[in-house]
Amino acid sequence: MTGLFDLTGKTALVTGGANGMGAMIARGLLQAGAAVIVTSRKAADAEAAQQALGEFGKAEGLAADLASSEGAEALAAKLVDRGDPLHIVINNAGKTFGAPLDSFPAKGWDGVMMVNVQAPFTLVRDLLPLLRAHATPDDPARVINIGSVAGARVENLPAYSYAASKAAIHHLSRVLAVELAGDAITVNSILPGYFPTKMTSHIRSEEQAMSAMLDHIPLRRMGRPEDIAGACVFLSAASGAYVTGISLPVDGGILAAG
Ligand SMILES: NC(=O)c1ccc[n+]([C@@H]2O[C@H](COP(=O)([O-])OP(=O)(O)OC[C@H]3O[C@@H](n4cnc5c(N)ncnc54)[C@H](OP(=O)(O)O)[C@@H]3O)[C@@H](O)[C@H]2O)c1
16 A cells, blocks of 8 residues: 555646646645646746746646647647657646626637637647556556536636536546546546635635635635645545546535535
8 A cells, every 4th residue: 555645757747837726736746756747828937837846856847828729739749749758637727707797708708618628628639649658557647637616516606608618627527537448548627616826816805705705615714735736646646546537526515515
């Protein structure tokens, strides 16, 4: 039972891993022994993340904009051309859009669906040769898609495309899990509750909204870096080799409360 959570010798890609929850995940994977490639839209952020995460292990920052299929294809092509082993893909980059229902614009859909659903699909599709190359039935390659509780219950936020996109990525994860099981690739989604990142800054900046949010979480606190990192390490290491097709809430009990 030793080494259950050891990622020594593995390489992981974490999209959006230079900032926010992606950086929490990247740090956890590095501390478990993996080499980690993180992406950001901004080359300067990718470079800064490489420096900052380098303190915890072998980190590389790459610039990639996943708001177009071409952007996702270019990132995958760069990694496939290099040909270095890749064992873990964590589709964490995400985008939201909020507006009242009556005036929710068309432009609130395209980018959100692209970054949250189509880019993860495109990356998995194009990275399959790398993932298959080192996957074995005893030690599968891993795909982890970061979804949201907002895709599994009604969260009362005016983020219509976001909620739909997250429900879509949860289901797409199950579809791919069944399809890729024969290739020794597991596919799971993680459904975070509320974590202190840019995405929740509008809630955290208002006392009343913050208090309502805490009332809504049975464990009465926001998620911490180790909460999301722990779930990713579990699914990525020997501990998670027999787990595929699940939607794992990391939400302090929000989904349990119904
Ligand atoms: N925070 C929460 O409470 C919460 C709850 C449930 C689910 N989530 C999910 O967790 C994931 C991370 O979100 P977060 O909380 O860390 O939010 P965030 O601070 O807003 O970060 C969003 C991340 O996505 C990346 N990103 C956004 N648009 C992109 C694009 N066009 N191309 C490439 N990357 C792009 C950003 O990268 P750069 O800015 O560096 O380019 C950033 O790393 C998302 O999938 C989100 O939906 C978050």
